[in-house]
Amino acid sequence: xxxxxxxxxxxxxxxxxxxxxxxxxxxxxxxxxxxxxxxxxxxxxxxxxxxxxxxxxxxxxxxxxxxxxxxxxxxxxxxxxxxxxxxxxxxxxxxxxxxxxxxxxxxxxxxxxxxxxxxxxxxxxxxxxxxxxxxxxxxxxxxxxxxxxxxxxxxxxxxxxxxxxxxxxxxxxxxxxxxxxxxxxxxxxxxxxxxxxxxxxxxxxxxxxxxxxxxxxxxxxxxxxxxxx
Amino acid sequence: xxxxxxxxxxxxxxxxxxxxxxxxxxxxxxxxxxxxxxxxxxxxxxxxxxxxxxxxxxxxxxxxxxxxxxxxxxxxxxxxxxxxxxxxxxxxxxxxxxxxxxxxxxxxxxxxxxxxxxxxxxxxxxxxxxxxxxxxxxxxxxxxxxxxxxxxxxxxxxxxxxxxxxxxxxxxxxxxxxxxxxxxxxxxxxxxxxxxxxxxxxxxxxxxxxxxxxxxxxxxxxxxxxxxxxxxxxxxxxxxxxxxxxxxxxxxxxxxxxxxxxxxxxxxxxxxxxxxxxxxxxxxxxxxxxxxxxxxxxxxxxxxxxxxxxxxxxxxxxxxxxxxxxxxxxxxxxxxxxxxxxxxxxxxxxxxxxxxxxxxxxxxxxxxxxxxxxxxxxxxxxxxxxxxxxxxxxxxxxxxxxxxxxxxxxxxxxxxxxxxxxxxxxxxxxxxxxxxxx
Numbered sequence: 001x002x003x004x005x006x007x008x009x010x011x012x013x014x015x016x017x018x019x020x021x022x023x024x025x026x027x028x029x030x031x032x033x034x035x036x037x038x039x040x041x042x043x044x045x046x047x048x049x050x051x052x053x054x055x056x057x058x059x060x061x062x063x064x065x066x067x068x069x070x071x072x073x074x075x076x077x078x079x080x081x082x083x084x085x086x087x088x089x090x091x092x093x094x095x096x097x098x099x100x101x102x103x104x105x106x107x108x109x110x111x112x113x114x115x116x117x118x119x120x121x122x123x124x125x126x127x128x129x130x131x132x133x134x135x136x137x138x139x140x141x142x143x144x145x146x147x148x149x150x151x152x153x154x155x156x157x158x159x160x161x162x163x164x165x166x167x168x169x170x171x172x173x174x175x176x177x178x179x180x181x182x183x184x185x186x187x188x189x190x191x192x193x194x195x196x197x198x199x200x201x202x203x204x205x206x207x208x209x210x211x212x213x214x215x216x217x218x219x220x221x222x223x224x225x226x227x228x229x
Numbered sequence: 230x231x232x233x234x235x236x237x238x239x240x241x242x243x244x245x246x247x248x249x250x251x252x253x254x255x256x257x258x259x260x261x262x263x264x265x266x267x268x269x270x271x272x273x274x275x276x277x278x279x280x281x282x283x284x285x286x287x288x289x290x291x292x293x294x295x296x297x298x299x300x301x302x303x304x305x306x307x308x309x310x311x312x313x314x315x316x317x318x319x320x321x322x323x324x325x326x327x328x329x330x331x332x333x334x335x336x337x338x339x340x341x342x343x344x345x346x347x348x349x350x351x352x353x354x355x356x357x358x359x360x361x362x363x364x365x366x367x368x369x370x371x372x373x374x375x376x377x378x379x380x381x382x383x384x385x386x387x388x389x390x391x392x393x394x395x396x397x398x399x400x401x402x403x404x405x406x407x408x409x410x411x412x413x414x415x416x417x418x419x420x421x422x423x424x425x426x427x428x429x430x431x432x433x434x435x436x437x438x439x440x441x442x443x444x445x446x447x448x449x450x451x452x453x454x455x456x457x458x459x460x461x462x463x464x465x466x467x468x469x470x471x472x473x474x475x476x477x478x479x480x481x482x483x484x485x486x487x488x489x490x491x492x493x494x495x496x497x498x499x500x501x502x503x504x505x506x507x508x509x510x511x512x513x514x515x516x517x518x519x520x521x522x523x524x525x526x527x528x529x530x531x532x533x534x535x536x537x538x539x540x541x542x543x544x545x546x547x548x549x550x551x552x553x554x555x556x557x558x559x560x561x562x563x564x565x566x567x568x569x570x571x572x573x574x575x576x577x578x579x580x581x582x583x584x585x586x587x588x589x590x591x592x593x594x595x596x597x598x599x600x601x602x603x604x605x606x607x608x609x610x611x612x613x614x615x616x617x618x619x620x621x622x623x624x625x626x627x628x629x630x631x632x633x634x635x636x637x638x639x640x641x642x643x644x645x646x647x648x649x650x651x652x653x654x655x656x657x658x659x660x661x662x663x664x665x666x667x
Contacts, residue, residue, distance in 0.1 A: 055650030055666035059589035073538055073576050082590040084665060085557030085569045089584035095557045095569075096579040101545065102571070103553045112545055112553075119541050121534040174649025178620060181649070204622055204643070205586050207667075 027068055027124060027150045029061075033212040034184060037195035038168070041068075044123075045148040046167035047141045051157050057172040057182040060091065060207060062126040062152045067092035069150070072123035075099045075116045079109035079129060091207055110136060117143035117151050124150040134163055141165040164188065180204055183215065233265060267293075269424070276421065276445065277321060278413045282452030284317050289410035295343070297336050297410055323444050336408045337401040341376060350402075351377025358398045364391050376402075415453065421445040422510035428467045430505045435464070436493060442511040443489035450513070456481025459515040462492060467505040474499050476547050479575070480539045481517030487540045494548035535576065542574055559584055563627045565591065565641070565664070585625075586643070588653040588665030599654070599661040607642055607654060612663070617646040621654075643667070 026040030035041045042048050042065050052058030066074045066088070074097055076083060081104055089095055101116070103109045106129065113127050117140050132140075132153065144151040153166070169188040175181035185197040197215040202208065230250040239260060244253045254260055270293065278288050278296050284307070287299035300313055307313040314330045321328040331343030337358070338350050345353035353376045355368045367390055373379050380399065387396060400406040423438050439462070450456055460476040476495050482488060492511070545554045555571040558579050562568055565587070572578070598611040599619075607621050622643035629638075640656040641664075653665035 053648075053650060054590070055646075055652050056648075057651075057667075060667065063589055072534070080590075082592045084565075084588055084591040086559060086565070086584040086587040087589040087591075087665070087667070088557075089559060089582060090587045091589075092583060094581040095559065096577050096581060098556060099542070099574045100555050100557060100571075101549070101553060102555060103549050108549055112549060115544065116541065119537065121537040121541065174645070174651060176645075176647055176649045180645070180651065207586060 025148070027065055029064060030068055031198075031200065031209045031212055033214060034198045034200065037186070037198055037214065038189070039192060041065075042150050042152065043167050044150050045145050047137065047144055047151045047153060047165065048168040048170065049153050049155050049164060049166045050170050050172060051155050051160060051187070052172040053157060056174040057184075058154050059087075060182065060202075061170070061172050061184065062154055063088045063091045063093055065150065065152060066098065066124055066126055067094075069123045071097075073097050073099060073121060075101065075122050075125040077101045077103075077109055077113045077116065077125065077127040077129060079104050079106050083128075106130065114139060114143060117149060118147050119149075120147045122147070122149055124152070126152045126154065128154040130156065132159075134165070138165040141167070160187075175199070180207070230262075232262075273326075275413070275416070276449075277324065277326065279415055279419075280320060280324060280445070280448035280452055281317060282413075282415055283320070283448070283454075284313055288413040290413050291340075291410055295340060296413075297339070320448055324448060325441070335401060335404055336410065337398055341402075349377075351375060351380070355379055358395070358402075360395045360398060361392050364395050367391060419446065419449045419453065419457075419513040419516065420510060421449065422508060424508040425506065428505040428507050430501075430503070435496070435501075435506065435509065438509045439492045439496060439511075440485075440489045442509065443485040443492060446488055446511060446513065447483050447485035450483035450516075453516065454519065455516040456483040456519045457488065457513040457515070458517040459513065460488070460492065461512045461514055462496075463510045463512075464501070464506045465508045465510070467507055469504065472499060472501055472504070472506075476543075477551060478543045479546075479573070480536075480543075481519045482540070482543065483519060487543070490540070490544050491547040494544050498548055538576055563629050565627070588643075588651075588667045591653070591665040594655065594662035594664050596660055596662050597654075599656075605640075605656075607644055607661070610644075610646075610654075610661070617648070619644040619646060619654075621645075 024046070025044040026035075026038070026042060027044060028035045028041035050058045050061055066076075076098055081102065083100065085095055085100075088098065099122070101109065101112045103112055109129055113125070113129055116122055116125055132155070140151060140153070157171070167190045168186070171185045171187050173183045173185070175183055180202040182200045182202060183197050184200065186195045189195065196217055199213045199215050200209050201211045203210050232244065232246050232248045232250065232253055234246050235244045239253070239257060242257045244256055244260065250262055274290060274292065274296065278290055281296060281298060282288055285298040285300045285303045289297040289299070291297055298317070300310065304310040304313050307316055310332055314332050318328045318330055329343045329346060331339040331341065333339040333342055333350065340359065341353045341357035342350060344359075345357040347353040355373060355376055356365055358376060368374070368379070380402070384396070384399060387399070397406060401408050421442050423441060425434070425438070429435070446457065458478050458481055460478070462474050464472040466472060474495055476491055478491070482491075542554055551573065552571070554574050556574045556578065557569045558572050559569050559582055560567060599607045600609040601607050606624070607619050609616065609618050625641045627639045627641060642654045642656075643651060644654045645651045651667040652663050653667070655662045655664045
């Protein structure tokens, strides 16, 4: 049944669309093709979920984003204790501006992440806290909206089936074969048409992006995107 | 037992100061009587005097019920004398007290205005001059009700009828006699305490008390133009040792909001057990000067953001501990596990330095079986039940002095497996280990 108030509600929803030009600021990743597909980069004031298996490039994308944040403090919360600072420095992250929370207790780490996400003096936060619930994600999304932070959550692909309050969901996969190649696929982008996957070829030494290309949608990835809904 | 004071509701029912408790109870059977506690009153007055030090360096206590501030020259800092009085009232009200202020050119006049609540000195009742009871009786007999009526009388005619105290008060009122009050000295240690009405184990009561203490500390620290660099809190238990906790702050802090966030955050991790508490005390053992930020023409540094960041660090360290909020600093040690050191977080404390290619994460070495080519470069590994061919980068040999032990030589390879994942592989002696992921 047609409800007359629906068009108005849809218009209100579109008003906060992530992809609307001028509606939101972004942290550009410095890769023109990727930034263009993402509407400018990773959004400020929103949660970006980055999925990927170990070694596949999720950490690379998160740290590269931190390296692109201009002249403001960033934060990293990782209760697992595996973060290796020289790896971040090799990607251009200024360690003097990176606040690292070393807390192995997941509950305390989650509290710290929530507190940091509310902080306007932090420009971007990268976190790898496992088993985030829908409530946690909603709380973090609201906190990021309030502070204007770029809040990146590194998540395991096993958590893909969970619902998300984040504005952007990315899957990062390494490509087999010679050379260092990474595919970044958008699984969900609120308020925008699904961009196509991007293939990035990285320099072996500096991990800088040498070339990039837009790929066609892949059948298996499309299925993944539907799962991630 | 005599009544010293009565609430407005009690006064409306006919209760008056000076009555016996029995007489007052006969008027109002439900009257609640509170026994005077001179020690507690003195402590409260001293705390108020310390807080009011933010409005004048010259604070005097005139017990039992007045604090005198010589505000000469201070009004400019607050806009006007009236603005100063308004802010002082607000400050005292934040601490949970009500204040009657009197603002005048000398203490006796200010006293009379404060005691009477009159807008003009001439309209104030003569009782506000703090004279002897016999003088008041004479005033009543003569029909002198206000100070204006009294000061209209010739001074020469008064000595025969009234006490010397009245003459002194009138001379002070005219500025003919200097007024002297003992100076109040700010205590060296900033400390605030709260005594509960009765023992409590309620969490919300303790949180409320901590917030109140934060407000009181802010007033005290403002008076000293200082901030807290450390905090100590002690909860007095009904039985056994008090529960204590301490906090170290990265920068001088005095805003009650920040102090409360720190105290509450730290308190969350304190185990109070099943104990009941009778009171709580907060001390500032270490003070730091708070200087207002200077405007800098050539710097884009955002002092507000710096301050907010400092508050965040303090709040996190207060709850998680000092070692939990850090920054990494690269070292020159060739061993990867010692290639950096954790330092307390301070924005921009170290210049940016780019490192050689390294993995983003490192973990405990995980041994794998590796097949190599003739040159010793890894070609394939067996990791648990999975086998994968490898594409390896050139070796990076880490060599350090034999005297360090720990195996004086290691080889590291960046390798990529069949799935496109990239790992850091270490060879030590004859063993191969996965030590990191890119």
